[in-house]
Amino acid sequence: MxxxxxxxxxxxxxxxxxxxxxxxxxxxxxxxxxxxxxxxxxxxxxxxxxxxxxxxxxxxxxQKKAQERISSELIAMAESILLLVREAGMQSAILASAVNCGTPLKVFRMNFLRRNKELMRFTLSALESVSISDLGSPLLLAMYLEISAAMSYMYRILEEVNTLDEDGVERYQMLCVDINSNNFWLQNMLKGFEAAHITRLESINDFK
The missing domain is CATH 1.10.287 (Helix Hairpins)
Known part of the structure; x- marks a missing residue:
């Protein structure tokens, strides 16, 4: 047989x-x-x-099997990167939602900062570990760098909030504005990244 x-x-x-x-x-x-x-x-x-x-x-x-294997690996890599970028977008949205609710500085530091600061640090580290060649297109690369920069800035904001005392309420409010504007930019970049990701998958499937 x-x-x-x-x-x-x-x-x-x-x-x-x-x-x-x-x-x-x-x-x-x-x-x-x-x-x-x-x-x-x-x-x-x-x-x-x-x-x-x-x-x-x-x-x-x-040759056909080799092409299919390469395509499968590229798709798996692209999907993994998309999940990571979406995780960054979700963390940014959660942070913006927290400050939009008018959370006091002390409550924000106790309930949000301790739990989410380390998670954001790990996500940022994962973003930085992705190889540029794995992104597959200049458009994806550009948006990925923007998202990574936005996450890095968001993390620095959290570090500064962590140093504020009770007299730093005014500075905290200014940082909340920065968080919202930064999140707005990041979410727009995420939408663009998702659209470019679909185009990337189509090009990989055409390669099969």
């Missing part, structure tokens, strides 16, 4: 037209009434052609 590779090799030849062609060739050879030596020459010639075709077919199958 043939395995999947063998089935893939012979699949292009398994058709009604090809079966009829083979039968016709056998019939024509029979009509020629060839001698054993002539028949052996014919068989050798046909065998040589079949061997060449088989070798070419093997190369084609290997």
């Amino acid at each position: 043939l395995n999947d590779y063998g089935k893939e090799l012979f699949k292009p030849w398994i058709s009604v037209q090809n079966i009829v062609l083979v039968i016709a060739m056998i019939f024509v050879i029979a009509l020629l009434k060839l001698t054993r030596s002539e028949l052996a020459s014919w068989v050798q010639a046909v065998g040589s052609i079949a061997a060449i075709w088989a070798a070419l077919r093997v190369v084609q199958i290997q």
Whole structure:
């Protein structure tokens, strides 16, 4: 019984037209009434052609499988990066929502800063670890850098909030404005990144 590779090799030849062609060739050879030596020459010639075709077919199958493997790896990488960028966008939105509710400085530091500052630091570190070559297009790269810069700025804001005392309410309010404007910019970049990501996936699928 043939395995999947063998089935893939012979699949292009398994058709009604090809079966009829083979039968016709056998019939024509029979009509020629060839001698054993002539028949052996014919068989050798046909065998040589079949061997060449088989070798070419093997190369084609290997190339196709290699392209599919590369495409699958590129898609997996692109999806992972998209998840990371969306995580950054979600953290930024949560931070903006917290300050929009008029959360007092002391409450913000106790309930939000302790829990989310480290998470944002890990996300920022993950963003910085992504290779530029993995992004796949100049547009994705540009938006990725903008998102990374926005997250970095957001993290610096959290570090400054962490140093404020009770007299730093006015500065805290100014930083809240910065958080909102920075989040607005980041969310717009995220939408653009998602659109460019779809285009990227389409180009990868065309490569298959």
